[in-house]
Amino acid sequence: MKGYIVLENGEVFTGKIIGGNESGTYGEAVFFTGMTGYQEVATDPSYRGQIVIFTYPLIGNYGIQDYTSQSEEWQANALVIGECSEEGYHYLSKKSVMNEANNMNVPIIVDVDTRALVKCLREQGAMGAVITTDLDGIDWSNYQPVDEYPFVKEVSTKQIETYGAGETHIALYDFGHKRAMIQELTQLGAKVSVVPFDTPYETIQHLDVDGVLFSNGPGNPKQLEHELHIYRKVASAYPTFAICLGHQLLALAFGADTKKLKFGHRGANQPVLEIATQKVDMTAQNHGFVVDDETIGHSEMQVTHVNINDGSIEGLKHEELPLFTVQYHPEASPGPKDSHPLFHQFFASIEKKKEVTIHA
Numbered sequence: 001m002k003g004y005i006v007l008e009n010g011e012v013f014t015g016k017i018i019g020g021n022e023s024g025t026y027g028e029a030v031f032f033t034g035m036t037g038y039q040e041v042a043t044d045p046s047y048r049g050q051i052v053i054f055t056y057p058l059i060g061n062y063g064i065q066d067y068t069s070q071s072e073e074w075q076a077n078a079l080v081i082g083e084c085s086e087e088g089y090h091y092l093s094k095k096s097v098m099n100e101a102n103n104m105n106v107p108i109i110v111d112v113d114t115r116a117l118v119k120c121l122r123e124q125g126a127m128g129a130v131i132t133t134d135l136d137g138i139d140w141s142n143y144q145p146v147d148e149y150p151f152v153k154e155v156s157t158k159q160i161e162t163y164g165a166g167e168t169h170i171a172l173y174d175f176g177h178k179r180a181m182i183q184e185l186t187q188l189g190a191k192v193s194v195v196p197f198d199t200p201y202e203t204i205q206h207l208d209v210d211g212v213l214f215s216n217g218p219g220n221p222k223q224l225e226h227e228l229h230i231y232r233k234v235a236s237a238y239p240t241f242a243i244c245l246g247h248q249l250l251a252l253a254f255g256a257d258t259k260k261l262k263f264g265h266r267g268a269n270q271p272v273l274e275i276a277t278q279k280v281d282m283t284a285q286n287h288g289f290v291v292d293d294e295t296i297g298h299s300e301m302q303v304t305h306v307n308i309n310d311g312s313i314e315g316l317k318h319e320e321l322p323l324f325t326v327q328y329h330p331e332a333s334p335g336p337k338d339s340h341p342l343f344h345q346f347f348a349s350i351e352k353k354k355e356v357t358i359h360a
């Protein structure tokens with residue numbers, strides 16, 4: 001059916017809507033620049049509340065596959081596509097993107113001039129958008145901005161779930177984790193307890209874990225202001241690694257501030273410099289908020305990595321504790337695996353702490 005994506009600034013782009021409802025689908029319009037990875041993007045809980053525009057012109061050409069999704073559901077509010085392949089031309093393809101979007105009840109709008117749309121967002125910044133067939137029925141009070149709406153509460157696990165049976169026990173604070181994180185940890189020999197975002201310190205103590213991973217997740221880290229004292233206590237007690245939203249939360253917990261980028265980093269080829277080694281990794285990214293570099297000086301954190309494109313903070317470590325964090329995604333999915341060694345670094349910090357404890 002003919003439809004529209006309308007931006008909050010009044011710009012209108014036409015296309016063909018598949019799925020969706022009459023009252024329209026609202027969300028923050030953001031764009032993803034990877035050439036592949038649409039299935040992982042659609043199923044990454046960090047995209048809750050957002051309408052994702054793919055800059056790559058052809059989406060769906062290798063279909064939907066088993067074992068690729070990052071969660072049970074499609075998480076993005078809607079997808080915006082230039083050309084959508086009717087079928088998946090890959091031997092592992094099980095369904096088409098259009099069918100799967102329908103099954104998952106997530107609208108997609110295709111045949112859109114995504115290049116013009118993304119140029120508009122690059123110039124004016126990420127903003128609210130609605131996908132609708134009815135231009136007269138738009139009601140912006142239906143829009144829940146990611147800056148204000150507590151999406152983490154929707155996507156975080158409600159009870160503790162355990163994966164793997166390895167000897168190293170890791171608690172994963174779940175703000176909307178991607179499955180690839182659990183796969184990475186279990187493959188390295190961990191038992192992983194996925195815990196709700198507001199799990200108290202005492203529960204972590206009771207679980208008797210060796211280390212803690214703070215996951216990715218949707219929305220503004222400041223939505224979890226009330227929990228920061230817990231994260232600070234937990235991260236002070238255990239070897240800790242944090243990814244994306246987790247990185248932002250620990251930066252807040254240890255005295256830095258966060259701010260919003262104009263249009264964020266979402267893609268699979270963001271170059272990140274490790275300051276100590278002067279080595280560059282190509283990284284997978286998906287974030288709209290960032291740690292404010294002007295506030296690091298007043299915090300307990302030190303900058304370890306920066307983005308080569310815009311100089312923004314990509315990694316931090318605590319000045320004393322075995323605690324390090326990255327803004328990007330070492331679990332990739334989608335994207336390059338250059339920064340995979342960070343998981344080994346996390347395990348090494350856990351082993352070191354165990355040795356210190358044994359010899360103490």
Ligand SMILES: NC(=O)CC[C@H](N)C(=O)O
Nearest residue numbers: 216217219244245288289
């Ligand atoms: N992938 C993530 O964890 C995203 C973090 C946060 N929601 C942001 O947009 O910056």
